Amino acid sequence: MNARIKTIIAEAQFGSGGGYDNSSGGGSSPASSGHSESDGSSSPDEFCNDLREFWRHASPLSSSVRDEVDRDRIRPVSVSSPRVPDDIQHQQRMLLLLPAFASPAIAAVRAEALFYWLSGFDVGWVMDMDASGRGGESLTRREVGRRVRAWAQALSTMERVFRLRHREFTPAQRTALGELAVASAGAMLKLAGAVAALESSPSKLLAALDVYVSVSETYPVLARLFSWGPSHPVSAATETMLAGLVDAVQRCGRDLKAFIRSHYQWRMPQSGEVHPCVGFWMGYFRCMMRNRVSLYFVLGNEDGDGGLSLVAELISCLEAVLEEKSAALAFPALRQVFMLNNTCAIMRRAVGSDLEVFLPPEWVRAREERMEGYIKGYMDASWAPAVSRLDGGRTKPSAVSRRRHQLVAFYSLFENACSAQRCWKVPDPVLRCVLRKTVSESVVPAYRRYLEDHPEVEVAVGRTAEEMEHQLSDLFEG
Structure with a gap:
C-alpha cells in the first residue's frame, strides 16, 4: 500500500494557488506588473510632444523656467527601436517636469506636474488618498492586490530613475530633483497608510508584507541619495509607516489560524472531492512565504527554525479543520474519501513547490501514512x-x-x-x-x-x- 501512495506523489503534477482575492480556488503568487505610457506604436518625438503639450497647459510657469530644461538630455532614442525603453521614457518625462519643482515653487503647477509624473507609473491614484492613507472609495481585495503590485513596481522604478540621473545633474537640477523625490515619496507613502488601515484579513497580511518590503528597501536608498536625515519629514513619515505596517502584519499573523477556520466558506462538497479552500490556502501560504525574510523579521521566529514551524503549523491547522468539517458528510466511508482527497491535494501543492523547503523531513512520510490510514478506514467502512x-x-x-x-x-x-x-x-x-x-x-x-x-x-x-x-x-x- 505504501508503494502505491508513493506513486501518487511521484506522478503528481504540482499546482499552486492563492493571492489577494479570495474568489479564486487556487492561486499563484501575484506577479508584479507595471504600466507604461507607450503602447509601442508612438515614436520618441510623439512622446516628447505629449509632454510639451502638458507644459503648454500647465499655466503659471514662466517660459524662462521651462527653457532651463536641457534639451540635449532628452535626445530621442532611435526610431528604429521597436519600443522606447520604459526607463528612458520616465527619464524624459522627469526632465520635462523638473522645472515645476525648482524655486520659486508654484503649488498648483507642482501638484499638476506631480500627478502627471505619478500617472506615468500607473499610480496617480495615490494623490486621491487623504493624509491617513484612506481614499474616498471602498476597494475590493482584487483591486487592493492590483494597486499594491503597481505601486511596488512604480516605487522601484522611480528609485532607479532618480539614481540614474542624479549624478549627471547640475546642483540646481539636483535640488529640483530632490523636491520631486520628496513629493513623490510622500505621496507614495499614502498607500502604506491605506493598507495599515484595512480591516484584519488574509489579504491585508499579504498587502502589508508587500508594502513593508518595498518601503523598507527603497526609502533608505532615497534617503542616502538625497541626504535625508532621520528628522527629515519623509524619513520620519517612513518610520511611522513601517511601524504601522509591522503592527498590521503582527495582528494578522496572530489571526491566521482563526482565518483558516472562518475566512473561507465551509460548505462541504457532498461527493467527497477536494474542498476549494485547499487550493486557496495552499496558494496563500506560497504567496505569504514570498516575503519570508520580512515575515519572520516582523512576526519573530522564536524557534530559530527559518520558517519550518509556521508553515507546518498552518498546514496542520488546515488539515484539522478539514477533519472537523468532514463530520458533516453523511457516510463514514465518504468522510475517509474526503480526507484522502484533501490530504493528497495538500501534498501535491506542497511537495515540489517552494513550500517544501519549509516543511520538516518527516512531513511527507506522515501524510503518506495518513493516506494509507484513510484508505484502510474507507475499506473497513464500505x-x-x-x-x-x-x-x-x-x-x-x-x-x-x-x-x-x-x-x-x-x-x-x-x-x-x-x-x-x-x-x-x-x-x-x-x-x-x-x-x-x-x-x-x-x-x-x-x-x-x-x-x-x-x-x-x-x-x-x-x-x-x-x-x-x-x-x-x-x-x-x-
Whole structure:
C-alpha cells in the first residue's frame, strides 16, 4: 500500500494557488506588473510632444523656467527601436517636469506636474488618498492586490530613475530633483497608510508584507541619495509607516489560524472531492512565504527554525479543520474519501513547490501514512461488511439455502456501495486508480473463491467475477 501512495506523489503534477482575492480556488503568487505610457506604436518625438503639450497647459510657469530644461538630455532614442525603453521614457518625462519643482515653487503647477509624473507609473491614484492613507472609495481585495503590485513596481522604478540621473545633474537640477523625490515619496507613502488601515484579513497580511518590503528597501536608498536625515519629514513619515505596517502584519499573523477556520466558506462538497479552500490556502501560504525574510523579521521566529514551524503549523491547522468539517458528510466511508482527497491535494501543492523547503523531513512520510490510514478506514467502512458475508463458506458446512442467503446479502451490500460511490469523486487519476484497485483486490478474489468453493450455488446473470470487477471500474467518477 505504501508503494502505491508513493506513486501518487511521484506522478503528481504540482499546482499552486492563492493571492489577494479570495474568489479564486487556487492561486499563484501575484506577479508584479507595471504600466507604461507607450503602447509601442508612438515614436520618441510623439512622446516628447505629449509632454510639451502638458507644459503648454500647465499655466503659471514662466517660459524662462521651462527653457532651463536641457534639451540635449532628452535626445530621442532611435526610431528604429521597436519600443522606447520604459526607463528612458520616465527619464524624459522627469526632465520635462523638473522645472515645476525648482524655486520659486508654484503649488498648483507642482501638484499638476506631480500627478502627471505619478500617472506615468500607473499610480496617480495615490494623490486621491487623504493624509491617513484612506481614499474616498471602498476597494475590493482584487483591486487592493492590483494597486499594491503597481505601486511596488512604480516605487522601484522611480528609485532607479532618480539614481540614474542624479549624478549627471547640475546642483540646481539636483535640488529640483530632490523636491520631486520628496513629493513623490510622500505621496507614495499614502498607500502604506491605506493598507495599515484595512480591516484584519488574509489579504491585508499579504498587502502589508508587500508594502513593508518595498518601503523598507527603497526609502533608505532615497534617503542616502538625497541626504535625508532621520528628522527629515519623509524619513520620519517612513518610520511611522513601517511601524504601522509591522503592527498590521503582527495582528494578522496572530489571526491566521482563526482565518483558516472562518475566512473561507465551509460548505462541504457532498461527493467527497477536494474542498476549494485547499487550493486557496495552499496558494496563500506560497504567496505569504514570498516575503519570508520580512515575515519572520516582523512576526519573530522564536524557534530559530527559518520558517519550518509556521508553515507546518498552518498546514496542520488546515488539515484539522478539514477533519472537523468532514463530520458533516453523511457516510463514514465518504468522510475517509474526503480526507484522502484533501490530504493528497495538500501534498501535491506542497511537495515540489517552494513550500517544501519549509516543511520538516518527516512531513511527507506522515501524510503518506495518513493516506494509507484513510484508505484502510474507507475499506473497513464500505467493503468489509460486504466481504464478510462471504467469510466462513469454506470451513463451515451449511445448507444451500443459507449459502444463497449469504450471497443475496453480499449482492445487496455490493450494489448499494456501487450505486452510492459512482457519485463520489476522486479527481486525482492516480489516486482514483489506486482506490479502485484496492477495492477490486479485496472484493473480487473473495467472491471468486466463494463461487469456486460452492459450485452448487446458482450465479445470477451478470454476476460473474469478471462482470463485478468491471462494475467496480466505474467508481469515483462523480
